[in-house]
Amino acid sequence: MDFRLSEEHIMIKNAAREFAQTELLPGVIERDNKQEFPDELVKKMGELGFMGVMVNPKYGGSGMDTISYVLIMEELSKIDASASVMVSVNNSLVCYGLEAYGTEAQKEKYLTRLAKGECIGAFCLSEPEAGSDATSQKTTAIDKGDYYLLNGTKNWITNGGSAEIYLVIAQTDRDKGSHGINVFIVEKGMKGFDIGPKEDKLGIRGSDTHTLQFNDVRVPKENRIGANGSGFRFAMKTLSGGRIGIAAQALGIAQGAYELALKYSKERKAFGTEIANHQAIAFKLADMYTEIEAARLLVMKAANDKDSGNNYDRSSAMAKLYASEVAMKHTVEAVQIHGGNGFVKEYHVERLMRDAKITQIYEGTSEIQKIVISRSILRD
Ligand code: CAA
Ligand code: FAD
Numbered sequence: 001m002d003f004r005l006s007e008e009h010i011m012i013k014n015a016a017r018e019f020a021q022t023e024l025l026p027g028v029i030e031r032d033n034k035q036e037f038p039d040e041l042v043k044k045m046g047e048l049g050f051m052g053v054m055v056n057p058k059y060g061g062s063g064m065d066t067i068s069y070v071l072i073m074e075e076l077s078k079i080d081a082s083a084s085v086m087v088s089v090n091n092s093l094v095c096y097g098l099e100a101y102g103t104e105a106q107k108e109k110y111l112t113r114l115a116k117g118e119c120i121g122a123f124c125l126s127e128p129e130a131g132s133d134a135t136s137q138k139t140t141a142i143d144k145g146d147y148y149l150l151n152g153t154k155n156w157i158t159n160g161g162s163a164e165i166y167l168v169i170a171q172t173d174r175d176k177g178s179h180g181i182n183v184f185i186v187e188k189g190m191k192g193f194d195i196g197p198k199e200d201k202l203g204i205r206g207s208d209t210h211t212l213q214f215n216d217v218r219v220p221k222e223n224r225i226g227a228n229g230s231g232f233r234f235a236m237k238t239l240s241g242g243r244i245g246i247a248a249q250a251l252g253i254a255q256g257a258y259e260l261a262l263k264y265s266k267e268r269k270a271f272g273t274e275i276a277n278h279q280a281i282a283f284k285l286a287d288m289y290t291e292i293e294a295a296r297l298l299v300m301k302a303a304n305d306k307d308s309g310n311n312y313d314r315s316s317a318m319a320k321l322y323a324s325e326v327a328m329k330h331t332v333e334a335v336q337i338h339g340g341n342g343f344v345k346e347y348h349v350e351r352l353m354r355d356a357k358i359t360q361i362y363e364g365t366s367e368i369q370k371i372v373i374s375r376s377i378l379r380d
Contacts (some may be wrong), residue, residue, distance in 0.1 A: 003297075005071075012068045016075035018307035019048060024080040029345050031206040035198060037082055037162075050076070050087055055095050059107050062115075066241075067302040070248035072357040074299075077252025078259070081355040082206030082285015084252065088245035089158045090114060094121030097167055097183070097238045101226045109256075110185060111166050123242075124154040124212060125235050131156075132368050135178040135232060139214065141170035148172070148184060148224065150217040155364075157228045160210025161195050164188045169231050169242040181231035185223040203354035240313045241306060242363050247299045247319035250327035250359035254295065257327075257334035258288045264338055264347075275359075281325070281337060288330045295323040314376040321369035324359035331356040 005013065023044055031037055045051055053069040055061020062068075069091060076084040098111045115320050130136040139152025150170060157166075166186040173180030186193060196211035226234055262285060265276035275281045302319040305312040331353035335342035342349050360366045 001086040005067075009067060009071060012064065013071040013075060014077065015048065016050070016072040017078075019044070019050075020075050020079040020083075024076065024354050028080045028206075029351070031080070031120040032084065032173065032345075032351055033205075034117050035200070035205045035208075037086070037208070038204040039162075041083065042086065042117060042120060042131060042162075045083070045087060051090050051117035051120070052095050052111075052115025053087075053091050054139070055091075055099055055111065059099065060112040061099075066244060066306045067300065070244060070251075070299055070303045073245055073248035074252035074255060077249040078256030080206065081249055081253055081352075081358075082204045084249050085158055085204055085207045085358075088242065088249060089123055089239075090117075090120050092242040092245040093238050094167055096241050097123070097225065097234060097281075098185075100237070101230075101234055103222075103225075105222065106185065106225065115167060119164040120159050120162055121165045121167065122157050122159040123238070124157050124166055124168045125239075126156045127153060127256040128155050132365060134235065135181070137169060137171040137181055139168070140174075141171040141182060141184060141219065143172060144218075146152065146221050147218045148182075149187070150184065150214045150219050153211060154214075155211040156199070157210050157212050158207055158362075160212055161198060161208045166212070167225070168212075168219075169235055172231075173229070176229060178230045178232040182228065183225045183231040183233075183234050184219045185225065186214070186217065186219060190219070191216050201358075202372035203351070203356070203358050205354075215344055236313075238364065239363055240316045243316040243320040243369070244299065244302045244306060244312070246359055246363045247295075247316065247323040250320070250323035250356065251292065251295050251299050253352050253356050253359065254288070254292050254323070254330050255351055257331045257356075258285075258292055258351075260347070260349055261285065261288065261334040261337040264341075268339070275337070284333050284337060288333060291326045295319070295326045298322050314373055317364070317372040320359075320363065321366055321373065324356070324366060327356040327359050328353075331338075 006355045049062035052061035057063045141148040141150045168186045172182045180272040192215040194213040199209040298319040305315045334349040
């Protein structure tokens with residue numbers, strides 16, 4: 001077992017860190033306040049190959065492995081989790097879904113542009129009455145011969161307003177339950193497809209989240225991905241990879257908070273000495289460092305499982321469960337170490353704390369990860 005990164009992985013990590021420091025850090029507080037993320041920054045991430053990290057270069061991707069992807073995700077998330085969630089959805093849900101299950105024509109038409117960051121994608125599974133209970137899809141797609149008629153509502157959709165290409169999961173045959181679900185490529189601007197207002201959120205405020213409405217949208221037959229009835233399996237397999245991305249996001253948020261807390265504790269003095277010299281603070285740092293390292297090992301294990309062709313349903317759920325809990329716990333501690341300064345925006349840790357919360361909720365809540373893990377171990 002070798003826990004060291006290769007030269008190439010170190011270069012990729014450094015490139016992502018450099019980008020995060022020079023391009024994401026300036027303006028991150030303002031973007032959080034205004035709930036915006038400029039197209040210019042998405043374009044730059046595309047130029048660096050961050051929007052299609054694992055996609056085959058023949059479809060415009062960077063052809064890198066999952067380890068590279070999590071290194072990039074960690075570095076971006078240390079500074080701006082709104083940027084990294086866009087990267088995560090585009091890479092591990094939309095690009096992966098198209099590359100693994102799409103036809104050659106679908107890949108040529110959609111994947112290449114997505115992988116280059118010329119446009120971004122969205123993944124639309126959740127509904128007002130189908131969040132954790134994802135098989136209870138109410139959105140319907142009725143087979144009308146050469147097209148499907150799509151009706152329903154999707155909520156909480158990341159990149160909901162900024163995307164051009166949407167992967168929409170819908171029920172095509174209710175009698176078949178989860179085997180009567182399909183996934184469709186829907187383009188922005190299709191007649192009957194409406195985008196609701198941007199949600200005003202606690203965290204990842206730079207990322208745009210919207211409710212989407214589909215009223216008699218005619219989706220061409222050739223826009224269905226995969227065999228008839230394979231949509232739920234598509235969603236579950238795609239989400240297993242997505243959970244590696246969100247685990248890496250949580251890891252980055254925790255690492256970012258730890259680095260800020262470490263620096264602050266060595267500078268701030270109280271009772272005649274740097275606060276790091278008070279054991280209560282030093283022990284917090286020790287717990288942070290240890291648990292963040294444990295989270296990193298789980299994230300790397302899940303990424304390595306995916307790269308090695310092993311099943312990664314369980315390891316991705318474990319990585320996401322643990323890393324997101326660590327992110328929440330230690331961003332709170334980072335605020336505590338900063339005292340009053342932790343409570344204001346200019347010290348960044350309050351934003352990291354707000355951003356950490358979503359990692360315990362999206363791509364399956366912590367409770368859902370425990371369902372996935374427990375079912376998997378009980379099956380063995
Ligand atoms: N691979 C292949 N097939 C799978 C699978 C997997 N990982 N997981 C389930 N299936 C199959 C099952 O085998 C079953 O098929 P059979 O009937 O043939 O056995 C079928 O799918 C239904 O599975 P379950 O019976 O396990 O379904 P369930 O109703 O008990 O739900 C669940 C399972 C794990 C709770 C699932 O509903 C789930 O993951 N919920 C969470 C949803 C989620 O993560 N949403 C995220 C939205 S995207 C997002 O959030 C993006 C973002 O924020 C940035
Ligand atoms: P519910 O399912 O109603 O859960 C409520 C509570 O009950 C949770 O604590 C949950 O863990 C618990 N619970 C539910 N069932 C069980 C059970 N069986 N056992 C134990 N506890 C249970 N979705 C997309 O499809 N695409 C996106 O791009 C996307 N982006 C998102 C971005 C943001 C900012 C947010 C907030 C959400 C996003 N989501 C997205 C939706 C997200 O995946 C769901 O919010 C999440 O899966 C939980 O669903 P829910 O909100 O309906 O909660």
